[in-house]
Amino acid sequence: AVLQIDDETAVAITADSNTIHTKLSPYDGGAGSVAEAIRNVVSMGAKPYAVVDCLNFGNPENPEILWQFKECIRGMSDIAEKFESPVISGNVSFYNETEGIKINPTPAVGVIGVEKLSNIRTLPFKNEGDKIIIIGKTYDEVEGSEYHRAVHSLEQGDAPKIRIDDELASANTILDLIENDGDYVKYLDGEDELDITATHDISAGGIAIALSEMAMSGKLGCEVDISKVPAEDGISDNNLLFSESHARFIITVSADKADEIIDSIDVDAAIIGEVKGDSLVIKKDDETIVDLAVADLDDAYHGVIEKYMA
Incomplete structure (x- = not known):
């Protein structure tokens, strides 16, 4: 979505996640979720400005789950830093499983971008x-x-x-x-x-x-x-x-x-x-x-x- 702020400025807002990619390769899946959200605001003509997230994982007492979590965060951090887009808010939800059946690791990522109205595409x-x-x-x-x-x-x-x-x-x-x-x-x-x-x-x-x-x-x-x-x-x-x-x-x-x-x-x-x-x-x-x-x-x-x- 693009929201007009004043006569010259707008913000572009989007949210993305790729749970399958993150399950297969937590680093690339986490970074890729941020990258996709960034590409979305760029496609609207906006420069990425900040990132928010909601990180949903299974039981962190399981070493595999904790590893997924760490690698996902590492990937997200690397690309956010490259784009100079700070993660300004977020939350973590663990223990998302029932009787040992866990959800796919799910980094839900939001990105906000800022642009001139003249640059909207x-x-x-x-x-x-x-x-x-x-x-x-x-x-x-x-x-x-x-x-x-x-x-x-x-x-x-x-x-x-x-x-x-x-x-x-x-x-x-x-x-x-x-x-x-x-x-x-x-x-x-x-x-x-x-x-x-x-x-x-x-x-x-x-x-x-x-x-x-x-x-x-x-x-x-x-x-x-x-x-x-x-x-x-x-x-x-x-x-x-x-x-x-x-x-x-x-x-x-x-x-x-x-x-x-x-x-x-x-x-x-x-x-x-x-x-x-x-x-x-x-x-x-x-x-x-x-x-x-x-x-x-x-x-x-x-x-x-x-x-x-x-």
Whole structure:
């Protein structure tokens, strides 16, 4: 959420947690929960300002649980320190288990960011013809992912690795692009134009889900070529689409400024497609991998409870 404070200032607020990642790799899961919350406020155009948390674990008299707790805190502390965002409040809840069955370690993290009203950005696709840029490198990191859990019923392996320097670099890239762009408030009034028209972080579900969310919220389709995505060598198509590697964003930009924007970026980035039509089309070179109507995506996404209860 973005809340207006005065005529020039707003705050962005978000909360995140990834219990599966934290169960598999407490350090990376804890740090990743903070990183995801930070990416959320950055996507809204805000610089992260402070962190709050609620840490929920099992019985700390169990050495494994105490180790999970310590490693989770270490990861959270490392990335908060890197972003100079103090943890200003929080609480700890232990003994969350019944008859020896414990909950997954759950670091619930909130982040608040501060921004100019002119820097607000949102995730929906806005305009046909806008170019789609991915920022950050994708690694073969699907263990602990939504893809593994939903498709293969797996919760095992190593969580995506947190790369703190990459996280800061990609976040600063987004903030710099927005800071040097047009005025969002004037854009809404038709008095200014934006080069950076949409921003979204990549997290649960990977690239495929991030693109789907941007398409559904904007009621516009897109066509992308995943062969252009900066990625680890040898990664499969499925893993490329659903990897939950950190430090990544998707942005859309006006077509006439796309090359100039790419040339200005110092981290891994590429133009992977454009906003067009009314379907989510994902290709690899000339082969179509996914072709789904945005209306069908929206129905599947928003109709889950209704269909489940029918």
